[in-house]
Amino acid sequence: MDRWLIVGLGNPGPEYAGNRHNAGFMVLDELAARAGGRFKAHRSRAEIVEGRLAGAPVVLAKPRSFMNLSGGPVKALADFYKVTPANMIVVHDELDIPYGALRIKLGGGDNGHNGLRSITKSIGTRDYLRVRFGVGRPPGRMDAADYVLRDFATAERKDLPFLVDRSADVVESLMTAGLEATQNTFHPQDLKPLRPPR
Numbered sequence: 793m794d795r796w797l798i799v800g801l802g803n804p805g806p807e808y809a810g811n812r813h814n815a816g817f818m819v820l821d822e823l824a825a826r827a828g829g830r831f832k833a834h835r836s837r838a839e840i841v842e843g844r845l846a847g848a849p850v851v852l853a854k855p856r857s858f859m860n861l862s863g864g865p866v867k868a869l870a871d872f873y874k875v876t877p878a879n880m881i882v883v884h885d886e887l888d889i890p891y892g893a894l895r896i897k898l899g900g901g902d903n904g905h906n907g908l909r910s911i912t913k914s915i916g917t918r919d920y921l922r923v924r925f926g927v928g929r930p931p932g933r934m935d936a937a938d939y940v941l942r943d944f945a946t947a948e949r950k951d952l953p954f955l956v957d958r959s960a961d962v963v964e965s966l967m968t969a970g971l972e973a974t975q976n977t978f979h980p981q982d983l984k985p986l987r988p989p990r
Contacts, residue, residue, distance in 0.1 A: 795849040796967055797875040798823060799866055801884040801907040803941075804856045810943035815925040815959075816883040816907075817854050818952075822960040824852050836868035846964040851875070860906035863914025870915060880920040881963055882911060887936055889926030891948055894959055896966065896975050897922050904936075921971065923962050925955070 800820030801813075808814055824831060829841035831854060841852040851873050855865040870880065884907055889895050899918045902908035912918050930939030944952055958978075965974040 793848050794879050795851065795873055795875055796845070797851050797853065797866075797870055797873060797880045798845075798963055799853045799855070799862075799869075799880065799882045799911075801859060801862055801882065802854065803859050804854075808941070811941050812885050812927040812944055813859060813940040815885040815927065815956075818956045819883045819923070819925065819959040819963070820852050820854050822956050823850075823963060826960060826964075827852065834869070836865045836872060838865040838869060840869070846967045848967055850967075860910055862907040863910035863912070866911050867914040877915055877917050877920040880915075881923060881966055882908065882920060883923040883925065883959060883963065884908060885927045885940060886924035887927060887929055887940070889924055889928070891926050891928040892951060892955065893926040894955070894962060894978060895924040895926070896962060896971065896978065897924070898971055921966055923959055923966070925959055 798820065800816030802808065802817035803811065803813060823845060824841045827841055827843035827845045827850065829843045831839035831841055834840045837857055838853045838855045843850060851869060853865070853869055855862045857865055884905060886895065888903060898921050902912060927940065930936055962974060962978050965977060
C-alpha cells in the first residue's frame, strides 16, 4: 500500500501556536493523536510522525521552517519517503473561505498563500490535494498578513476543536474515498459551522 505524506502548514514556536496561520499544525496534532504518535525531529527540517491512518501508512509532517519556506522540508520528505504528489495532502488556512467552512481541491493556484507557493515551486507541480481551512477575511482595513498572524478570536475558539476534528476527518476521507466522494460528503454541509449532533 502506498504511503501518504500529510503536511500541515504553520509557523514554528509557541508564540505562533494559536494563530490562524497555524490551522494546519492544529489539524496535524489531531491526526497524530489518531495515529497514536508523537512528533519528533527529522533531518528534513520538519517534525514528523510515522504511523498508520485510515489503514494506510502515513508520514505526518509539520515543517520547522517558516511558512514561506515550507517547500524545502516538504520536498525533502517526499524524496526521503518516495511519496509522489498524488499521495500528498496539504492542510492550510484560507482567507477566501469563511470561518467554519472547509474546502477540498486538487491543484490550482496558491491564492497568495506563501506556504503553498513555496511547496509548488519546490516539488515542481500544483497537483497535490489541499484541505483549505477557512479563516475568513480580516475585518475593516486590517492587513491580511497581520490578521493571519493573530490568534483565533474568543468566539471562534468555541468551534475550533470541532472544526479541527472535521478537518482531520476530511484528510482520512481523502485517503480512503478519494477527492470526489470527499467533496460530496463535506462540501454541502460546511457553509456554516455545524454543531455536533446532540
